[in-house]
Amino acid sequence: MFGPLxxxxxxxxxxxxxSWWLPAGAAPSALPLLAVEIPLLCAGLMLLRxxxxxxxxxxxxxxxMVGVLLGFSELGAQWALGRALDLSVDLPLLLSVIHLLEGAMGWVFTIVVVLLGAALLLFSALALTRGLSGLVQGGRPIxxxxxxxxxxxxxxxxxxxGVGLLGAPMAAQFYNQANAVIAADQDRAHFTKTLEEHTDPAADLSQLNGRDVVVAFVESYDATSAGTPRGIELLSEQLEAAGLGVVTARYRSPISGGQSWLAHATFLSGLTIDSQRRYEQFLxxxxxxxxxxxQxxxxxxxxxxxAIVGDWPEGEAWGFDAVFDGAxxxxxxxxxxxxxxxxxxTWHFFSESVRQPTSAPLFTQIALISSHAPWTPVxxxxxxxxxxxxxGxxxxxxAGPSALSVWSNAEKRRAYYTKSIDYALNAAxxxxxxxxxxGVLILMGDHPPSPLVDGKRPSQTVPVHIISQDASLLGKFEQKGFSAGVMxxxxxxxxxxxxxxxxxxxx
Structure with a gap:
């Protein structure tokens, strides 16, 4: 009897x-001690014969077991992406997680983790079946x-x-995912209507006078989460000494922790694209x-x-004249x-192989990746x-410690995250x-890092810097709410x- 209990x-x-292990800002105010589903389901089984x-x-x-899996998946979504789990769009991200593990720790480690996970699930289900049998078989109806x-x-x-002794976490997970499916269907219809009403703005871009425009996304860049990146205060002085000015504002990204392409799509489209479903609808x-x-x-x-190492048909859908991926x-x-x-x-390649050979004015999107987790080596x-x-x-x-070493220590995670942002900003x-x-450089974060960096749900706001030698152009951004400098x-x-x-x- 002791084993089943x-x-x-x-x-x-x-x-x-x-509920107890969620990042700060995501945990409910009342934390339960007992999942009420366990005694109620056991009692129900005792009534059967x-x-x-x-x-x-x-x-x-x-x-x-599905309830436990959903719960741990919820934890993963909250700690990695700073939001609730939504299976209607999150299931494909399993491949991204496997790819991240493979890139950080190798195929052998990744295969071992996947196999151990599958074996643990099967063993747990079998053990739970035997445990339930020992508890409920022969149980009296009274x-x-x-x-x-x-x-x-x-x-x-x-x-x-309003006390929190009992909770129904499994029922809540099932309820949340059912609601997510309903909400996804409603959002699909709503976004379809939004796309139909999306007008094509008239803009001749005459104020640019044919100057190149470079949009560079710094992966996971958020100065608030990093603290003040080392040396960022000096960047304004360096730019000023080179005859370049900079103005900065903070904007709210549609996502946090990952799925950078959704932030890029939101920026390019002028529409809020905060899910893979909306991304595919737009394209x-x-x-x-x-x-x-x-164009x-x-x-x-x-x-x-x-960072793109496989096929990327989205490049053709977006309509870029040229796409330079990892291959x-x-x-x-x-x-x-x-x-x-x-x-x-990446910057060197852009100058030598993309910008220099182009005679026409150039608009370029660059997705920088040195500050992508696991932030080692810097x-x-x-x-x-x-x-x-x-x-060279x-x-x-x-160089540097292993990814496992960095991620197993909270202080080291924060330190290496900050160092990676330093490197990315200084390179840019x-x-x-x-x-x-x-030219005009728009240097911006794509999303804040995951809550794993500081244990808190991120605000989803990121810095946007406009860098140019044209003071009058920067002045127009200041009129729109930007502030002089890089902070x-x-x-x-x-x-x-x-x-x-x-x-x-x-x-």
Whole structure:
């Protein structure tokens, strides 16, 4: 009897522990101690007899395991993405998680983790089935009825007093996911209507006078989560000494922790695209974006995406004139953990192989990745004249601690996150000083990092810097709420979806 009871205690901890282990800002005010589903389901099984009870035990065991899986998936979504789990859009992210593990720790480790996870699930389900059998078989109906009355009564009293002794975490997970499916269907219809009403703005971009525009997303860049990045106060002085000015504002990203392409899509489209479902709807609709805005004004358009290592049909759907992904960027150096190539090489490649050969004015989106988790190794900037094909980065091939070492220590996670942001910002600023010339650089975060960095749900706001030698152009951004310098004000002045309209108005 002791073994089955111990198993149910572990099950209870797994179910109610979800509420206790959520990041700050996500946990409910009343934290339960007991999952009421456990005694109620056990009591229900005791009332059954024969084959119904046997089949019921198997069904309930697997249902409880699904509840535990949903709970831990909720934890994963909250800690990694800073939001609730939504299976209607999150299931495909399993492949992204596997890819991240493989890039950070290798295929052997990833395969072992996946196999161990599957084995643990099967073993737990079988053990729970046996444990339930030992508890409920031969149970008396009067005892079962007493359990139902006792916990039903406590639940009723709790509902009226507002205390949190009992909870129904499994039922809540099932309810939330059912609601998510309904909400997804409603959102699909709503966004379809939004796309139909999405008008194509008229903009000639005459204020740019044919100057290049570079939009560079710094992965997971959020100065609030990082603290003040080391040396960021000096970046304004360095830019000013090179004849470049900078203005900064804070905008609210549609996402946090990951799925960077949704933030990019929101910026380009001028619509809030906060789910994969909306992303696919937008691309299927072949709707206009900043890319088509610049093309109509005579610009060539390009995307530089060093993190893309497989097929990316979305590039054709977006309509870029040229897409440079990891496969067709000539990099001869080593991958640095998850990162396929360091940001400094990405900037070097952009200047040498994308911008220099283009005679027409150029609009480019660059997705920088050196600050992508797991933030190891963090390297130093090289002499730009020595970068060449990237072989010089071999010196850092085995540098830094392992990803497991960084992620197993909260203080080390925060430190390496901050260092990675330092590197990304300094690489971008050094590039601007030597190569931006009369162009305009929009340097921005795509989303805040996951709550794993500081244990809190992020605010979803990120800095947006406009860098240019044209003081009058920067002045127009200041009129729209931007502040001089690189330090982002604490309050957001808009949503990512506002930026397309703002740029078209200023440009």
């Amino acid at each position: 111990l198993l149910l205690i572990g099950l209870n901890v797994s179910l109610v522990g979800i 024969g084959p119904l009870q046997r089949y019921g035990i198997v069904l309930i065991a697997w249902m409880l 005892f079962a009825a007493s359990l139902l009355l006792l916990f039903g009564g406590i639940w009723f009293v709790q509902a009226n007093l 299927d609709g072949n709707t206009h974006s900043l890319i088509t805005d610049f 109509r004004a005579g610009y060539q358009t390009a995307a530089v995406l060093p 067709n960027i000539d990099y001869a150096g080593p991958p640095l953990g998850w990162v396929t190539m360091p940001d400094q090489f 390297i130093e900037l090289m002499d730009w004249a020595e970068i060449g094909d990237g072989k 980065f071999d010196r850092w091939a085995s 600023v050094e590039w601007a000083i030597q190569d931006l010339d009369d 982002a004000p604490k309050q957001a002045i808009g949503q990512f979806s506002d930026l397309r309209g703002l740029l078209l108005e200023v440009f």
